[in-house]
Amino acid sequence: MTPTKVRVMDTTLRDGSHAIRHRFTKEQVHNIVKALDEAGVPVIEISHGDGLAGSSMQYGMSLVDEFELIEEAAKTSKNAKIASLLLPGIGTRKELKQAKDCGISMVRIATQCSEADISEQHFGLAKELGLETVGFLMMAHMLSPEDLAKQAKLMESYGADIVYIVDSAGTMMPQDVTARVKALTGELKVPIGYHAHNNIGLAIGNSLAAVEAGAACIDASTSGLGAGSGNTQTEVLVAALSKVGCETGIDLFKIMDAAEYIVQPMMEYPMTINRDALTIGYTGLYSTFLMHAKKAGEKFNIDPREILLELSRRKAVAGQEDWILDVAAELANR
Ligand SMILES: C[C@H](O)CC(=O)C(=O)O
Numbered sequence: 001m002t003p004t005k006v007r008v009m010d011t012t013l014r015d016g017s018h019a020i021r022h023r024f025t026k027e028q029v030h031n032i033v034k035a036l037d038e039a040g041v042p043v044i045e046i047s048h049g050d051g052l053a054g055s056s057m058q059y060g061m062s063l064v065d066e067f068e069l070i071e072e073a074a075k076t077s078k079n080a081k082i083a084s085l086l087l088p089g090i091g092t093r094k095e096l097k098q099a100k101d102c103g104i105s106m107v108r109i110a111t112q113c114s115e116a117d118i119s120e121q122h123f124g125l126a127k128e129l130g131l132e133t134v135g136f137l138m139m140a141h142m143l144s145p146e147d148l149a150k151q152a153k154l155m156e157s158y159g160a161d162i163v164y165i166v167d168s169a170g171t172m173m174p175q176d177v178t179a180r181v182k183a184l185t186g187e188l189k190v191p192i193g194y195h196a197h198n199n200i201g202l203a204i205g206n207s208l209a210a211v212e213a214g215a216a217c218i219d220a221s222t223s224g225l226g227a228g229s230g231n232t233q234t235e236v237l238v239a240a241l242s243k244v245g246c247e248t249g250i251d252l253f254k255i256m257d258a259a260e261y262i263v264q265p266m267m268e269y270p271m272t273i274n275r276d277a278l279t280i281g282y283t284g285l286y287s288t289f290l291m292h293a294k295k296a297g298e299k300f301n302i303d304p305r306e307i308l309l310e311l312s313r314r315k316a317v318a319g320q321e322d323w324i325l326d327v328a329a330e331l332a333n334r
């Protein structure tokens with residue numbers, strides 16, 4: 001049975017940051033947060049696309065210091081919770097404390113799906129700081145539902161208030177999503193969330209499948225702005241959930257207007273499933289590799305799909321962005 005309420009977390013200002021090369025300005029953050037907050041979005045995530053302290057040569061430099069942007073978001077929001085993403089190993093205790101001082105009230109702690117054990121201390125500190133905590137299991141297609149549930153249990157035992165199944169590659173079929181949501185809801189006491197990418201055209205369908213299977217929280221991005229082919233579109237999700245009798249508390253017309261008039265003019269390209277993004281979805285590769293592979297392809301005059309296929313053969317995961325140039329150079333020398 002479809003639940004009657006779903007908590008939508010909007011990641012335009014975090015996952016969307018990948019799609020504009022981490023170039024959000026303070027004014028853009030102000031306008032997006034104001035529009036989403038007025039539309040009734042309950043949670044707004046903001047940080048570098050790769051989480052706190054992600055700004056670097058490896059992941060891409062932010063135009064504006066993310067703490068200034070977080071502060072602006074917290075100052076602007078009247079009702080929405082402000083959240084940041086943190087990947088242990090990239091973000092540290094120092095940045096988590098600083099983000100809390102800038103006004104976040106939720107942290108989403110992300111690990112590769114088989115490495116939940118590296119997040120224990122981060123959950124501990126987040127709890128000490130009084131933050132609501134989310135565990136974010138990336139590349140969740142790489143584990144069976146049973147093994148994923150074991151990792152989710154670990155995050156729950158460390159203090160996660162919610163655990164997310166993250167389809168970082170946009171590669172899951174609806175039945176993969178259903179099986180994973182059911183495995184986690186069967187084992188955990190805390191609510192389960194789902195985060196989609198649209199590389200194989202299923203972000204909305206899979207989000208509905210997740211809700212139908214018992215997920216209580218769904219990630220979305222206004223106009224779909226996000227890595228790869230983008231995320232579940234917030235405005236489309238609100239409409240689709242309403243059609244199956246599920247309330248989000250978000251005003252449909254206001255979120256449509258935010259997408260059309262605030263976010264779309266900021267986009268560098270429309271969120272489409274082009275051949276490179278589809279290669280990511282088809283092979284199950286990390287969505288954020290798309291931009292890096294395109295750049296490396298141009299540099300070495302190679303089809304980015306060849307680079308992506310080779311990375312997929314090597315089972316590259318989040319954090320291995322430095323392999324992309326190596327692979328491109330190797331292919332160019334063959
Ligand atoms: C750091 C990544 O962009 C997190 C994410 O949104 C995903 O894995 O998907």
Ligand SMILES: [Mn+2]
Pocket residue numbers: 015168195196197226227
């Ligand atoms: Mn994502």
